[in-house]
Amino acid sequence: MTMTVADIRGVRPGSGSALAVLGLSDTDRDRLARELAGLAAPGADVDRASTRCHQVFAGLPLDVLQRILDFGRHPDTPGVALIGNLPVDPVLPPTPRDGRPCPDKPGYVAEGVLLGLSSLLGEPVGMLSEKEGRIIHDVVPVPGGERTQTNQGSEASLNFHNDIVHDPVGRYDLANPDFLVLVCLRDDHERRAVTSYADARDISAVLADDVLSTLRSPLFRxxxxxxxxxxxxxxAEVLSDPVPIISGSRAYPEIAVSANGVHAMTSRAGAALDRLRETCRSVAQPVRLEPGQALLINNRKGVHARSAFTPRYDGLDRWLQRTYVRRSLWTIRHRAAPEAGRRIHL
Ligand SMILES: O=C(O)CCC(=O)C(=O)O
Ligand SMILES: [Fe+2]
Structure with missing residues (x-):
């Protein structure tokens, strides 16, 4: 079932792999709106903005706050959480056409929501190879990118994947974000775009033992x-070292799949990969994001996908803002690019 705003009033417990759903009260939404109304453009001093947004979000009711913190810290919590009834910008400029930030956005409520939620999960980071190292990403359909397996796409569905990062050590699943946060500013004209999450626990529970053990072998680049x-x-392709797709303990598996192509090194591995793709579709938890909602995505517990939609490039296209979040900056310090900024990485 696709979640809609009507489903997300009140707080429902999120445990195991099921989508966690949290809806703020109108009182809490209005307080956040008031406190974020005066937020300056966060790009000037991201540490300051993120600290302020953390302070604002730390004032959420204890139950809601703990649910979000638990989502970030525990292996046994869900891999995806939908948060609804968040404040929105009172005036929203046209959707940027090029995937770059809007130069004349009159307020920063969406950015404040994004940084506030991100700061409860960890540290927002920029990567020079993704959106030129920006901390706040604008995810919009970009002309020419319609059929690409990137966040600029639209007409072609974006296959199940994790957000990964190239690293010359040969592993692309180590320095990548632990979490993605997506805030919806505008949905697509036809309300077709659906973001789905497939949890590695659900995937592993469905797969036959021999397929699972192949996916747990280093047979994939x-x-x-x-x-x-x-x-x-x-x-041209730049392939990782051979890695397993699924790793870690049976209770808390981690999954790594690239959007831009996975090379299976044997025919058996290729068949297992096909089976994985079918299984992702069968266990997927779909969400059709609307303005005022945010999706917290654990980028290790599961893979995510986006269905196709039709862009019009008329200023009213789908518009998400996104952060990449690490629990700690320490473990990616070999990728730090301090000349570009304290939170920026190669
Ligand atoms: O557009 C979406 O819903 C998700 C796109 C995506 O995969 C991402 O932003 O990493
Ligand atoms: Fe993604």
Whole structure:
């Protein structure tokens, strides 16, 4: 079932792999709106803005706050959480056409919601190969990108994947974000775009033992993200070392799949990958994001996807803002690019 705003009033417990759903009260929404109304453009001093937004969000009722903190810290909590009845910008400029920030946004409520939620999960980070290292990403359909397996796409559905990052150590699933936060500013004209999440616990429970053990073997090479291969390899593939797709304990598995292509090294691995793709579709938890909602995505517990939709490039297209969040900046310090900014990484 696709969640809609009507489903998300009140707080329902989220445990195991099921989508966690939290709806703020109108009183809480209005307080956040008031306190975020005066937020300055966060790009000037992200540490300051994120600290302020943390302070605002830490004032949420204890139950809601704990649910969000538990989502970030515990292995046994859901991999995806939908938060509803969040404040929105009173005036929203046209959806940017090029995937770059809107230069004349009159307020920063959406950015404040994004930084507030992100700061409860960890540290927002920028990566130079993704959106030029920006901390706040504008995810919009971009002309020419309609059929790409990137966040600029629209007409082609974006396959189940994790957001990964190229790293010369040969592993693309180590320095990548632990979480993604998506805030919806505008939905698509026809309300077709659905974001889905497939949890590795649900995937593992469905797969036959031999398929699962193949997926747990280092028989797969991940292609680097399209943004990286375009910038650094003229679009040619840049493959990781052989890795397993599913790893870690049976109770708390981690999954790594690249959007831009996975090379299976044997025919058995290829068949297991096909089976994985079918299984992702069968266990998927779909959400049709609307303005005033945010999706918290654990980028290790599961994979996510987006269905196709039709862009019009008329200023009213779908518009999400996104952060990449790490629990700690310490474990990616080998990727730090301090000359670009304290939170920016290669
Ligand atoms: O557009 C969406 O719903 C999700 C796109 C996506 O995969 C991402 O932003 O990482
Ligand atoms: Fe993604």
């Amino acid at each position: 991940l292609n680097a993200p399209g943004s990286y291969t375009r910038q650094h390899a003229g679009g």
